[in-house]
Amino acid sequence: MNAMTQVPRPMDVPERPQVATYDARDLIRDGVQAQIVLDGQTYILRITKAGKLILTK
Template sequence: MTDMRLTRDGATEVPGPLGEGFPVHHAQDLTRGGTQARIVLGDQVYSLRITRAGKLILTK
């Protein structure tokens, strides 16, 4: 099992090659159990969607 630590913003941090010290956000958490979420970067809004096949699509 991988050692994961919870960060202040609710992400998990995975040490080693998988996470390389970067925060890891679970898609199901971002979508609150649904299939879509909005992600804001500056003044741009992106749409994150989980497909039926379990893949992620990020669109502007």
């Protein structure tokens, strides 16, 4: 898996302490979808052809 890349924040957005920001494409290995597990539940994060993110259970 690729190393996670921190995305620089725009200058006009106030800094929030301890909020990690990641490029969604770094989370998605095959360019289509990634599985995310929270408390034993698996969610699917995918990028649509239109470049939108969808998170489903």
